[in-house]
Amino acid sequence: MKTQGFGLLALITGTAAVAAPHTPLPDVSPITPGQHVIINIPQQRLFLYVDGKLSKIYPVAVGKANTQTNLGRHIIGAKTYNPTWHIPKSIQKELNNGQTTVPPGPKNPLGPVFVRMGDPKLGLGIHGTNAPSSVPGVRSHGCVRMKSPDALEFAKTITSGSPADVIYQMASVNIDSNNNIWIAAFRDPYNQKNLDTTALRKSITAWAKAHGKTVHTKRLDIVLKSRSGALNCITCGSAAGKINGSLQSLAWTTGSGELSKPIVTPPKPEPTDQVLPEGSEIEVEEDASAATATPAPLPTETTQSENGSVTPLLSTRPEQQPAPVSKPASNEYIEQTDNLF
Template sequence: MPDVTVNDAGRHVVINLPQTRLFLFDKGQLVRTFPVAVGKMLTRTPTGSFEVTGIYRDPAWHVPRSIQEEMRARGKPVQTVVPPGADNPLGRMFIRFGEPGLGLGIHGTNAPGSVPGFRSHGCVRMKNEDVLALGGIVSPGTEVTVTYQTVLLNTDGNGDLWLTVYHNLYQHDDVSMRLLADTLLAWQKDNGRTLYGKRVDDALRERSGRPVCLSCAQPRPAKTDANWAALRWLSTPSREEGPATVTAPIPGERGSARQSLAPQRLSRS
């Protein structure tokens, strides 16, 4: 899960765009995780802090002018309003977040096979059964945080550290890459555990979205459960105020011209 400071006194929705996942927290505890579809490269979902401002069951879709122009350009019939029903792209529910003028929302779909993915015009798309479940839990005023974290660090119930890396589809400047080396060195020192640098390099190169154990003596598949927790490394107060000064990447071993993406003092096995 991403590193986001969540409300410990109520419900909080967190959406990590590269991960195409929505996390629902209640009093600081993760209670549900849902797959979502988010904005395409040309119609990116914006990041930021919002609140739920409306919940509408079986909504009509008032087609934005930009999408009407797309319909016209493709030679399709131009629709201005799509009534509730099986053909409605908003599905069974629309949960608006942010000011109405932003046009942002979490909604169902008439194309469940499009979830998860990068498919929408900026809204967050869920399967109908999932958005109905979410709509039955949240309420106006529920906090919503949309974040963009391609590099995740999590600890499991055994105290092992896991790294998960996703593609940077939106091509954002990723502050986590400037913080990762120092974070891993600090974790290794604080916990007295060896981290395996080659696994860091491989994960950053592949960006497969597959969790990799950095501290396990032997690689093993991830079994994510309620005991997993996000390492607090991006949401610390000093880093929320601005970029930190960190150590630059260090050249790899064996005289390679390519710079290692992992810090030098990690095990290279």
């Protein structure tokens, strides 16, 4: 019913869906030189930086609220291609079929590769999946799932020993080449309630003042309340605006009106990649049904931040209204419970 209402509103106003190909960028200071992985839990995205510059963005599935992905700094460890999943005893008990391992293949919930993240005692890893429709989402037992082609590409790119930071930023404040401010807000799957709106507004105000921009405060309020995950311009006038050039992140978490900058560290010895023998056993918590489920077909990539649509605010005097707020194509930010066991 809600979806029908949204479609009706777009039809009445004569506004078609508008593609938004840019992904909101978090406020981070990537380490340079070298590789640096950033995973933003509310956004369900993995960002790979190389020598301080953004190289790749991947959609991911992260831990559920009761099996959260550990926040903080981790180190990328060894990789295993075509891993054998050693089923933890707790899941063996649930399956109750005597099965202790799942060999490499289409029924393996780890997909074609497993990349260790952090201390093995944490049981964390970045891996593929035999359920690609589960990515992006909030539905794992703590590991970071990627669609299998992405997981293979990531594994071949990332080097063991590289830092990986799991962060929890509920908003992104980005700047385009015209110095316009674009903001996206995300839902709170772990109920952290850590969105510092004071620092966010302070940063936005400072940037706008320094660059002669006027902030549409009503529109900002709507974006922060809706938390749709889609980018919206709050300095583009009455129109929705169009992103010009590449986006850069504002260092809003500290209340700064400056752009986020990489951290330059002294050069270190080239890290040595660690690759375990193919088919090695990996014991991590995963979905019990994945051991016997038929893999879902790989869907066409459609993400909230990359394929948003625009719904104008109804008004008899639209020129007095803030610009329309982008709505997501699908509600991927609500935690999805697998109901598997």
